[in-house]
Amino acid sequence: MADAALRLTTLAEELLGAPLPVRIRAWDGSEAGPPGAPTLVVRHRRALRRLLWRPGELGLARAWVAGEVDVDGDLYEALDLLAGIFWERGGERRSAVRAVRAARDPRLRAAALGLLKLGGPLPPPAPPAEEVRRRTGPLHTKRRDKEAISHHYDVGNDFYELVLGPSMVYSCAYWDEAGTLEEAQRDKLDLVCRKLGLKEGDRLLDVGCGWGSMAVHAAREYGARVTGVTLSREQAVYARKRIADEGLTDRIEIRVQDYRDVRDGPYDAISSIGMAEHVGRVRYREYADQLFSLLVPGGRLLNHQIARRPERNESAYRVDEFIDRYVFPDGELAPLGRTVATLEDAGFEVRDVHAIREHYGRTLRAWVANLEKAWPEAARSTSAGRARVWRLYMAASAVSFERNRIGVNQILAVRSPGSGGSGVPLRSRDWR
Template identity: 80%
Template sequence: MADAAMRLTSLAEELLGGPLPVRVRAWDGSESGPEGAPVLVVRHRRALRRFLWRPGELGLARAWVAGDIDIEGDLYQALDLLSGVVWERGDAPRGGLLRAARDPRLRSAAAALLKAGGTLPPPPPPPEEVRRRSGPLHTKTRDRQAISHHYDVGNDFYELVLGPSMVYSCAYWGEEEAAGLADAQRAKLDLVCRKLGLREGDRLLDVGCGWGSMALHAAREYGARVVGVTLSTEQAAYARKRIAEEGLTDRIEIRVQDYRDVRDGPYDAISSIGMAEHVGQVRYREYADRLFTLLKTGGRLLNHQIARRPEKDEAAYHVDEFIDRYVFPDGELAPLGRTVGALEDAGFEVRDVEAIREHYARTLRAWVANLEADWDRAVGLTSPGRARVWRLYMAASALSFERNRIGVNQVLAVKPRDTGDSGMPLRSRAWAG
């Protein structure tokens, strides 16, 4: 295929009905498209087959993870430009673009693209992809497998991406430009402790405790006695080592345990930071009920959770295929209103909601910068495909927060007393100081 880039650009624009917003460099070294724009590098013909047999983000994601395509230039700009030209799920049925294109002119262009990619069957998915699962969602066994896929990829890799704070959730940035990621993560942990009103000797349950950063901060800075639960064996081992090194084993216990199996309440406070996204819609009321039961009367819950925008037709909502196959298997996002409603239905009084989505965009950009700055080591710690998954997922997520496609919220709730006294400060957000 002589001058492949020109042909690809022409066929793509025919299918799209408009100009392609990025420049294309094909496997033969040819280039076509707007000067100065980010370059979509098509390294191998099979990238076309991946996309044509699975139009939309999953086909592109497979090509990206496999290294069949790449981006030169500003990755964020390229993703922003390409987001407007990718077919949404439902626009093309399974079986590929050839069956979807009913217009003879489009069918001809699709056939030409398929020919350019070679007439072989679709390539197998990259090994980093989770295969389709069967059976009920969010059983304890299935949740444990999903958590292991995402979190048990090596603590050294997470150290490289997250930095020394080892906090895998949205940081809390101040106005000072000089403040770094570690300072912003510490500020977030301290904000959570202040919202929970932690005091010396309080029992704190940290649900989804990760690598132990929240537990360490609460015990060290506030004198709390902490139980942290996680389904990740690698996280638990790392957290226990940190706790021992700081001499806090008498104050912190880390368990490999499902939150549904915690039975030693009541706790004075519960933190759930970036965990509820794994719970799923079918289990969310059970999640709220369980935390309500584990909390003492008058105790506080801080639920820190990513939220999606509500759909006009909620029945049409679908899980992002790339995220489901490569990043968070079985993860689900809910609108903020649904989360608040479930907590209230369980008996909580919701006292405060703080939206901090801009903070997450900045956090993700910091993680991407860490990954890119030590790329070769990241690849060595995992695999080329896994490192590419993370770069794409974090950069795309940063854009989603910036464009208000998704948000993140801290919801502070209280288990009410019979007297009606909430135990909260009279002035709202007294912890903000």
């Protein structure tokens, strides 16, 4: 077979009802598609079996993680071109291939059959080892949340050092005046501290403390006394060593603890940076109530969280299968309005919402560049499949932020004392 690419392109365009926006290079060395476009490299016909068995994002993701599919050329451009197929068309979320699966048009059925013949006999191979197997039981129990966090974060601190760089901050940086990723992450941490109004001796609870970056910055630069909680043992080990190396063990305590089990309030301030995405809709009011109860009157919460766009029919919202199976098991994104409303229902006074969507696209591109630069070492430190997961997830996320499919916001909320002022400066955007 020396024309697999042409046959594959023809069949794909028949299914899509539109020209394929990328070039195809097949396992037999043949190529077809628009000249000069990024090239989707199909290294093995097994990839087609995966797509036919699970049409849409999950089938393609399995082929990518297994190394059966790759992109030659600009990965971001390829993802942007493919976004209309796998993300949105006509304002409704759909997969073109999944839509065809149930089509009655004989021409489309014939195209699907052609792909089946080209790909070889079903069923496909087993999913890659990096995929989370199907979970059972209620969402967001403490046990299930701990397992989900371990899947994402306990993949090796060496790997995260290569991707995140010296800052070891795994959330959106703030590119106000910064020229490097490290400067932008430092500026983000400082922005959070200023919004919280931290001063010498304040008690800060850092929920989802990661590798200790926020805790170190708040203690070293502002004199805060910090308690950081995480469900990742690898993060806790790393953070404790880092704190000891900084000589800050008298100011910072790191615990492997669920935020629902924190009982030693009140705190003057709480930072939650990139953690609330793990909480889930069924637990979000509990999360808001818990943080409210842990603050002193007048205490501030800085909630830094990714948000999705609202759906016309919220009951139709579905978690992205690739993200759920390979990246953030049980993670859920909520619209900004729902998050603000839930915080207010819990008793918080929301004082500021700061949208920094464009900053996350730039941050993710910096992480992808770090990963690609250190690719052999990164793959050795975890697995080649997991490195491919992170490359696809971060690049696709960058495109999502840049296309305004998702955003990220810093919400400053106060446990108001009941009367009088909130303590937040009138010219709050100065954050002095």
